[in-house]
Amino acid sequence: MEFEVKKTSGKARVGVLKLPHGVVRTPVFMPVGTNANVKLLTPRDLEEAGAEIVLSNTFHLMLKPGVEIIRLHGGLHKFMGWKKPILTDSGGFQVFSLPKLKIDDEGVTFKSPIDGSKVFLSPEISMEVQIALGSDICMAFDHCPPPDADYEVVKEATERTYRWALRSKEAFKTENQVLFGIVQGGVYPDLRKKSALQITSIGFDGYAIGGLSIGEERSLTLEMTEITVEYLPEDRPRYFMGGGSPELILELVDRGVDMFDSVFPTRIARHGTALTWKGRLNLKASYNKRSLDPVDEQCGCYTCKNFTRSYIHHLIDRGEVLGQILLSLHNVSFMISFMDEVRRSIEEGTFREFKGKMIDVYSSGGV
Numbered sequence: 060m061e062f063e064v065k066k067t068s069g070k071a072r073v074g075v076l077k078l079p080h081g082v083v084r085t086p087v088f089m090p091v092g093t094n095a096n097v098k099l100l101t102p103r104d105l106e107e108a109g110a111e112i113v114l115s116n117t118f119h120l121m122l123k124p125g126v127e128i129i130r131l132h133g134g135l136h137k138f139m140g141w142k143k144p145i146l147t148d149s150g151g152f153q154v155f156s157l158p159k160l161k162i163d164d165e166g167v168t169f170k171s172p173i174d175g176s177k178v179f180l181s182p183e184i185s186m187e188v189q190i191a192l193g194s195d196i197c198m199a200f201d202h203c204p205p206p207d208a209d210y211e212v213v214k215e216a217t218e219r220t221y222r223w224a225l226r227s228k229e230a231f232k233t234e235n236q237v238l239f240g241i242v243q244g245g246v247y248p249d250l251r252k253k254s255a256l257q258i259t260s261i262g263f264d265g266y267a268i269g270g271l272s273i274g275e276e277r278s279l280t281l282e283m284t285e286i287t288v289e290y291l292p293e294d295r296p297r298y299f300m301g302g303g304s305p306e307l308i309l310e311l312v313d314r315g316v317d318m319f320d321s322v323f324p325t326r327i328a329r330h331g332t333a334l335t336w337k338g339r340l341n342l343k344a345s346y347n348k349r350s351l352d353p354v355d356e357q358c359g360c361y362t363c364k365n366f367t368r369s370y371i372h373h374l375i376d377r378g379e380v381l382g383q384i385l386l387s388l389h390n391v392s393f394m395i396s397f398m399d400e401v402r403r404s405i406e407e408g409t410f411r412e413f414k415g416k417m418i419d420v421y422s423s424g425g426v
């Protein structure tokens with residue numbers, strides 16, 4: 060894997076990440092695909108929208124359809140028909156929200172949400188599954204503590220994450236795939252620094268900022284990101300897990316983060332909300348009933364080129380899935396274009412102005 064920082068503007072940076080299945084320009088927004096698909100969008104839609112990398116994850120796929128079926132296809136790229144890079148999460152976080160039967164140093168035993176059976180996940184099993192999936196970027200198996208966890212609980216999860224990171228790297232015997240480490244530490248500055256030093260001491264191809272965007276105050280999200288980034292190497296990609304909205308992404312780019320994933324744009328699309336250059340737009344609202352305008356006149360996506368707000372309002376109102384499909388396509392296209400503008404403003408040295416303008420737009424609510 061090659062990662063090159065091309066331009067910086069303050070802590071914000073533009074980079075190029077060369078992976079087995081293609082090149083990714085950073086900062087990058089990565090559409091999330093649970094169950095080996097980005098909901099309501101085909102790989103062709105994603106390609107047209109300009110997506111360069113998508114996410115999937117170990118936890119869901121090892122349960123259904125199971126590694127065997129994906130192996131049968133020669134890996135996840137073939138299975139889901141996506142030829143560009145894929146990043147897979149390690150499953151550590153996904154089990155975080157499930158009733159955990161047991162979590163100890165060996166690994167996590169949880170109840171399958173599919174059939175209630177007992178499932179065991181460990182660093183070794185997570186690596187074995189991600190190697191079989193053939194994802195370009197694999198994530199170390201980590202323990203993300205709950206958001207309300209006290210210092211001792213976070214300390215224990217952070218120490219375990221370090222031991223599991225060592226075991227993940229040890230078990231990651233594969234060519235043509237890269238492994239990112241994950242930094243924990245909750246909202247405690249000393250644990251954040253310790254975790255960053257521990258994880259970077261192992262040596263990974265890239266580093267993720269974990270354990271955030273799980274309900275903590277925004278100011279803590281930003282402060283913990285700053286502390287973590289301080290101890291990460293300049294020449295490696297930094298991936299903030301699970302964030303986020305356009306305004307959060309701007310704040311994090313400004314603090315030196317390169318990669319982002321979030322279900323947010325596709326989830327709000329399914330609920331009838333579009334992201335536009337003038338803020339959020341609620342297509343369910345009656346003021347869109349008669350509007351002949353496109354969702355966003357500055358957007359070149361298929362939805363904005365071919366349909367009016369009135370038509371999409373009608374589809375949503377009638378519960379037609381086409382309404383959700385058209386908004387999902389628009390929101391992903393918007394996020395990709397948004398990141399194009401982020402990169403351009405960093406290259407032109409105008410990132411702070413762009414950030415200021417877009418944060419005003421997005422914190423003043425909708426259009």
Ligand SMILES: CNc1nc2c(CCNCC3CCCCC3)c3nc(N)[nH]c(=O)c3cc2[nH]1
Binds near residue numbers: 093115153
């Ligand atoms: C939403 N906030 C948030 N997400 C986090 C995630 C998940 C990131 N998104 C992965 C996708 C989820 C849908 C299926 C495909 C993979 C985190 N993951 C890990 N391993 N560790 C975290 O601390 C960790 C922390 C996170 N915080």
